[in-house]
Amino acid sequence: MTQRIAIVGIGVAGSVVAAHLARRHDCEVTLIERVTATSQADSGTGLNIGPNGLAALESLDPALAAQVRAISLPWCEWGIGLADGTKLAHFDLMAMAGCAGVRVRWAELYGLLRGLAGGHVRFGAEVIDARRGDDGRIALDVEVGGQRQWTDPFDLVIAGDGRYSILRQKLVGPAPVEHMGVALARLLWPDDSNGVIDDYVQWYCGHHRLFGYRVPGNALYLTASFPFEPGSPVPEAYKQPEVFRKVITPAGPIAPGAAYLIDRLSANVADLHWARNQQAPIAYRDEGGRLLILGDGAHPMVPTLGQGATQALEDGVAAAAAVTALLDRGSSDFPALTAAIDQGRRERVKFVMDLSWRASEPMLLGAEPVSAHRFLQSDEFRSGLMDVFNGHVRASAFRALA
Ligand SMILES: Cc1cc2nc3c(=O)[nH]c(=O)nc-3n(C[C@H](O)[C@H](O)[C@H](O)COP(=O)(O)OP(=O)(O)OC[C@H]3O[C@@H](n4cnc5c(N)ncnc54)[C@H](O)[C@@H]3O)c2cc1C
The missing domain is CATH 3.50.50.60 (FAD/NAD(P)-binding domain)
Known part of the structure; x- marks a missing residue:
């Protein structure tokens, strides 16, 4: 049959x-x-x-x-650091996975x-x-x-x-x-970064994770994370451009990649895709x-x-x-x-x-x-x-x- x-x-x-x-x-x-x-x-x-x-x-x-x-x-690589450029960890995927x-x-x-x-x-x-x-x-x-x-x-x-x-x-x-209480804001953006974003690097600004990498078609994938009360909706305040920029901008020096991410994400808040971690x-x-x-x-x-x-x-x-x-x-x-x-x-x-x-x-x-x-x-x-x-x-x- x-x-x-x-x-x-x-x-x-x-x-x-x-x-x-x-x-x-x-x-x-x-x-x-x-x-x-x-x-x-x-x-x-x-x-x-x-x-x-x-x-x-x-x-x-x-x-x-x-x-x-x-x-x-x-x-090929995954770098983790702070928004001021301090390096915290680095993983070489080719060496780790072949x-x-x-x-x-x-x-x-x-x-x-x-x-x-x-x-x-x-x-x-x-x-x-x-x-x-x-x-x-x-x-x-x-x-x-x-x-x-x-x-x-x-x-x-x-x-x-x-x-x-x-x-x-x-x-x-x-x-x-099970909600984590973290939302991710994501953007696909034409690459005008002059090479400060390429393979996968993330910068932490307090509890906000900023990361970006280049994808084909001369574009960049850019994201920032926002913590909030687990189970509640993503706070509307984060979707206001001035609040968004203020919340993720650190005091003190900022590495060029992190500065670029903060600027492009904050300038395009209306176009961000939001998702909650769960x-x-x-x-x-x-x-x-x-x-x-x-x-x-x-x-x-x-x-x-x-x-x-x-x-x-x-x-x-x-x-x-x-x-x-x-x-x-x-x-x-x-x-x-x-x-x-x-x-x-x-x-x-x-x-x-x-x-x-x-x-x-x-x-x-x-x-x-x-x-x-x-x-x-x-x-x-x-x-x-x-x-x-x-x-x-x-x-x-x-x-x-x-
Ligand atoms: C913010 C965020 C970032 C992520 N980043 C990554 C990443 O970098 N790397 C990674 O590996 N994963 C990532 N993921 C996870 C990834 O998106 C999913 O794990 C993956 O797409 C799951 O694949 P899937 O085949 O299960 O479902 P999907 O790829 O979601 O496909 C489901 C399909 O089912 C169809 N469908 C749904 N309901 C019905 C229905 N009732 N009838 C008919 N069709 C239906 C949908 O239209 C869709 O085509 C991310 C997720 C989020 C939220």
Whole structure:
């Protein structure tokens, strides 16, 4: 019998799996994506992907990894210091991981990834509800152009629907969110920095983390962090240009990179993208085992180590390898497969989430930057970062699980 598989959310994780399932003839694959094919609304800034995301992708699909590198700049180093130029820590990614990560624009990354299964994706289709039958199979309520319709049940539903996953909510339950009390303001800006911003460097001004890096297309990705009461909305005062500038400008000398960031962000407050740092417990599957959740839906995490999309890539690689291997051997034991993926991924993702949260301490309300950085200067943190960069998913290990 032909297996029916749905992938909901063609973002980072969903795209990688979709690319490997869409053209198979031994199963019927439905790809559902809320945005339209040309929408850029959710992709206005940049991101850095850790070397581990690229290494994982290389183990599954070297050509795709090369394409990602081709639309990116290499992320080779991570420098941390104070706004006055005092250096606190430095990490050489090539030495630590043996390969670079990447710096890329969201619009280009989504463009490349969504194009992989492009012709097969139902763009502009949104999953509104889901229900599990007695046999564990899952039907979806999909809205297209204002019309809602329930699908026939699927043997496997892969949820790549991101941070506020409707599938997790409906089939596993609401995820209890832990707010950090830190918001990030982000801007993509034409590079007029005369070289003071290039690879990934961050400057601390009190508890505000300023950072920037160059991305392709002669642009810079610039951000500043703002602490506030956990769980409350981002204070409106921060969105006033004069307050914004005053709050992040330190007294005393300012390094050129930090001065540039303060100026460009403060002058463009109306165009900033705001996001709050938050995380929720890990959930890879529903109790019937026919829902496989990937990426932010499975493990919303704080973006301090650049591991959100990176771990979504690792998930995508794990799922693509395991599901294709299962289908190759003619099996349809999806509940066993999702249990194996959960088991194979949980410990690593928990480690990455915990390290990302701990590395955010200098951004917390009232943090004193020098003492708050002791952990980031420690051997324990450097060794944790080595584990993050080198302990990535290998496609062969997940093929063997099927
Ligand atoms: C401020 C900030 C900065 C970040 N910086 C970085 C960084 O530098 N590096 C990094 O690795 N990560 C970063 N991240 C994290 C990164 O954005 C996410 O971890 C990553 O995008 C998750 O990938 P995903 O595949 O799970 O979901 P997404 O890439 O978010 O994709 C989800 C997809 O599902 C679709 N969708 C959602 N709901 C539905 C529905 N009901 N029906 C149909 N389709 C639906 C969406 O349209 C979208 O295409 C950052 C996050 C934030 C908030």
